[in-house]
Amino acid sequence: MRSRKNALLAMSLFAASSLAAAGIFPYPYTQEDLPNGLRLIVIPTDYPNIVSLFIVVGAGSRNEVEPGKSGFAHLFEHLMFRGTAEFPPARYEAELQNDGAASNAFTSDDLTAFHTTFSKEDLPRILSMEADRFQHLAYDPSAFKTETLAVLGEYNKNSASPASKLNETVRATAFKVHTYRHTTMGFLKDIEAMPEEYDYSRQFFDRYYRPEYTTIIVAGDVDAKKVRSMVDERWGAWKRGSFKPSIPVEPPQDAPRFAHVDWPVETLPWVEVAYHGPAYTDTTAETAALDAISRLGFDQTSPLYQKLVIEEQKVDALSAGPPDNLDPELFTVRARVKHEADLPYVQQQIIATAQGFGTTPVDAKKLEILKQHLRYEFALQLNNSESIAETVAQFVALRRTPATIDRYYDEYAKLTPEDIRKAARKYLIDRNRTVVTLSSKPGVGAK
């Protein structure tokens, strides 16, 4: 059941919206499948002139199952700009330039998304260009090799940040077999070997750049019927594929794990505490419960933040991330500590707080305030067509429909202190835990 408060908020926010959108997601939308399996979601918004197009391919670094081949989903984020016979890169860019379009792409564990935001009159042409590159991408081995260097350049520009290295190390330590072991960038040795993998890249494209893996999201100043006929015309002939990856299942962890990173230049030390958690769910309370713990336990209003950051001033950054991926992933808490000597203390405080949720029930009133916060947070986030499309894209990677947004927030609305306690007892436990520290001072990592 939807909470009455949700419905009221949605109505007061967007009085023009129809009743079809009585959940937290306030926009009515259409969702249709073409015969070839391509899914189209159209969301007319009340923001004028602009249209935002997100094309989500349900393949991210999770799909990189062969050893030595990490980073290929992300490589395609790049290769897709390498053009086709009809639209070589120069022409593709010239068209986008004529349209004043902002075009880019991103990759995560579970998805690769290509997005373009532009003036509404340019929608037919941009849909044609996108249809062309998804169906007829053509790059030669030389262009391929050159693009792998741009990917290495991306790794290089990230490499100055200890947070990137911390993330790499946490994953590589906590996971032994699942593809979440590597980041979306991939292992450095795999990136360096990419130039010789032209044939594999064609195979990767052939597997995943297929209609049954793809969802087109169009949000903005549009008419759903017209968009459907444009998509039929341009994308209808795209051939369905047959590949299904076999993603290795991570065995349960049996004891706590540790790792340490020696950082070569001056930085403040970091500690990250991670626990194996569940896969995303919109039918039980688990995802919502761990999200609630990440907020009640570690955000700006939490007692631990108050203690470590505001009162004791031992930490200058504290944040937590709940697991919300297709497959079971990590609940993480990360802190930047001002002095090396405080690392063990901060680590112990984080562990005690996270695992404390399994014993002490949360205050029901605090949970209600959090629920109120979430409703406003979600509404404030949808402040333009691009962010509406992007929000939907993140959920589409998980369930391929915006309906999961309402289902997830409904689970959240029903969440009880006991649900939270149960989730903590199941996941935030010693044997599920990985701790990684990072420091530029010698000798800090000794355990």
Next chain:
Amino acid sequence: MRRGAVLFALTAASAFGGPRIVQLPGKSPLVTLRFVFTTGSASDPSDKPGLAHLTAALMGDGGTKDLTYKQIVDAMYPMATSVDVYSDKEMTTFVGETHIDNLDKFYGLMRDMILHPGWRADDFKRVRDDSINALRVSLRGNNDEELGKEELYNVIYRGRPYGHENLGTAAALGKMTVADLRDFYRGHYTQANLIIGIAGGYSPEFLARVKRDFETLPAGPADRFDEMPLPAKITHNQATLVQKDTRSVAWSLGYPIDVKRGDPDFPALLVAGSWLGQHRESGGRLFRRMRELRGLNYGDYAYMEYFPRGMFRFEPEPNLARHQQIFQIWIRPVEPPNAVFALRLALFELDKMVKNGIPPAEFEKTRSFLSKYVNILTKTKSAELGYAIDSEYYGIPNYNEYIRGALAKLTVADVNAAIGRHLRADNLDIVGVAKDTDSIRAALTGNSATPIHYNATKPPDVIEEDKIVERWPFGLRAEDVTVVPVETVFEN
């Protein structure tokens, strides 16, 4: 100068008529508030670099007279709101957005942050630590690209009001006291310096109340930036190499230009900059020749206005208006063996643009792009409001109309003439962040070729061009290259 006269007229009027107001009324249930004070690090006392920034940071991340910081955060939480504070050379911005249900409560908290700061010692200690760590760790330690860009500004404006990082120096921050901040607040948080921006479905009564509240600030004085000394003239190429243990080499280069938003040549230079290197788009000349064709790095861009935090953002934040701007090229990190070649290629492309101008067909494309891209820049109400405030400051009409109108009248000859008047491919400041600064210095000052290393075959015309690029002259003598250990940057 026309610009100065307009600014003076505005500030003079406001000294008598209260804060300036920029309004975008509408029906949206979301209300955006932007309080912009036209003061910033260019107003820092010379012995207290970073004072303007730290004052704003404590106001935004500390308690008020009545509430502790914790109480403010708790009060904002159910509304999912916050106030973001950022500070540049001439502007300090407090911005927040709320659902109209919560407008009164949210506004009360935001107002007290600005009108009744708490100045608590424990907040001060925390916020000052944050600033020092932002300099030493986040900027100097963890972000080679922004380090290079900010150091370029420091080098170009050395000895001038813009000549220090907005955050200040670690040494000066270490000596600052709450009393310094309160002094700065009293002298600069005035009605004459204030532009109030508001957008969304607020009522006229609400706006009248905001106006009344902020009329309790002192009437003046107003900060003046229209008569600042100009940066020193760059008479030959010069390079600063920041020595740091890092994987690759990040470059930034540029020089001051006497053109800012509202000046006659600004739209023409906007076209030139977009053609050479539109930020984070693949259509720019540098991107195509350096990344796409040669795989040198992740991207290469050009700028006519200050654009900080570009590695995290696709569109610039508004309210970073400046009276003095530089032309800048940003070369993202390059593998060391190709680093000097990449720098040469950027100079080669810049030289080509300066000598040959922009081809007519490409001018049309770039103009079309920019005419529509303004919609993207102002896609949120908050951004639209920010641009409107900047337009008020620069004395120009609504930004979208200003740009579209000016572009419609522009010809390729205008653009190429403006390039001729303001841009050049020599007399540059270059900043590099690198590990092996000795060999880079040797390559910059020696006259030997620095060929590119490819992993794939390239067409003959590219190979031919590379032969010219690999020997592109820097004209740098040994004394023109300074090596700076990273530990000393932003320290004193």
